[in-house]
Amino acid sequence: MDTLYIKLRPDADPQRIESLLKERLGNDLTITTSSHLLTQAVGFDVLQKSVTKAFGLIVVLMVLLLVTKSSAAAVHERTREIGILKTVGWKDSEVRRLLLTEHSLQGLMAGIGGFLLGTGVAWIYAQTAMIKLPETLNKYPACAGTSAPLAVVNVRLAFAPDLLLAGLALSVVISLAAAAVAAKRASSLSPSEALRQL
Amino acid sequence: MIRIENISKTYQKGTQTVSALCEVSMDIPAASFYALVGRSGSGKSTMLQMIGGLDRPTSGHVWVELSKRQNLATLSRNDLAIYRRRHVGFIFQAFNLLPTLTVLENILVPVVPEKKQWREKHTFAIELLRRFELKERAGHLPAELSGGEQQRVAIARALINDPDVILADEPTGELDSQTAAVIEGLFKRLNSEGKTIILATHDLGLARHAAKLVHLEDGKIVRMERNSIATTRSKDAP
Secondary structure (H helix, E strand, O other), rough: OOOOOOOOOOOOOOOHHHHHHHHHHOOOOOOOOHHHHHHHHHHHHHHHHHHHHHHHHHHHHHHHHHHHHHHHHHHHHOOOHOOOHHOOOOOHHHHHHHHHHHHHHHHHHHHHHHHHHHHHHHHHHHHEEEOOOOOHHHHOOOOOOOOOOOOOOEEOOOOHHHEEEEEEHHHHHHHHHHHHHHHHHHOOHHHHHHHHHO | EEEEEEEEEEEEEEEEEEEEEEEEEEOOOOOOOEEEEOOOOOOOOHHHHHHHHOOOOEEEEEEEEEOEEHHHHOOOOHHHHHHHHHEEEEEOOOOOOOOOHEEEEEEEEOOOOOOHHHHHHHHHHHHHHHHOOHHHOOOOHHOOOOOHHHHHHHHHHHHOOOOEEEEEEOOOOOOHHHHHHHHHHHHHHHHHHOOOEEEEEEHHHHOOOEEEEEEOOOOOOEEEOHHHHHHHHHHHHO
């Protein structure tokens, strides 16, 4: 015998039973109580969230770097246009405002696009994926006529408006931060300098 | 009235210092028609940039008497932008239209920052389109226009803020002779309406329309002459 399932009365204290069993049977055994299972589940959850956050942060930093690079290139390609705007009397601040407005709108559009794409992928995943839980979370008597009820979990798609807003805000902020340096540099270019590059 | 006092302009090209203008002085009266002539590199485009507030001289002063007397050499970047917007219209050889905007939008580009006058300026832009026979082209992109049409759009854009001074750098350089003649006629008409016209060109055919020719060589004025033909024509004009 390698596994023994013990069902306790509702008023029984699992910790007391655990210590009694260790007294009787010695320390050469593993005792898993429902509270242990809960702790393990919470542990998995905490670990999963931490890993997700770390990956999220890495993704945000990578996106920021990529968007900064592409924004700088996009603004540089528009030196001619910026030169024309300045020649016809646009101030530095007006050119800067134009570039930042354009980039924030692009960021917003990219955020909406990302949300729609992500929702589509999540929906397909939710329709097809089934998560098999770890064996330790599914201890079930060997004599039981049915399989463990939690062995397989279907993924449900949940809509989180706060997450959507945060995502959109983040995409706008990333676009603005990425374009800020390029916009400042482009707007401070003298018109004659820009015209020489035409 | 524009008074240029001993302006010099030097550029740093790598380790070399290039002198584009060297102690140039001249007066340009209001409503006059001047042509800056000279070979490529003689300093005529640099001179236009100084008068138009696109660049500052390394030394000297550029005085303009418009609503008030001011020295362009000492104006702030913002004030120079306002000066360009309200008092100067620029016309270039390569037209410099924004390729993604329509003809009407290109004409309105200088007034976008001044939202207050938008309706009035929009009406004026339509009037300019009609005046330059571009009304049918209002919704077209620059790439869909001929060279002459593009230059007419550029002239309309230069006029949208009703400037006192029109600066044109080789404005017929990319046009055939027939289209160039139309553009030359437009400059004469604008001058007769009271605009100060200053052209930079090496095309003496275009320069002959100016009342005064300023010959530049190596960044210096070597000769200034009155154009008797243009002056006579101007006097004869109704």
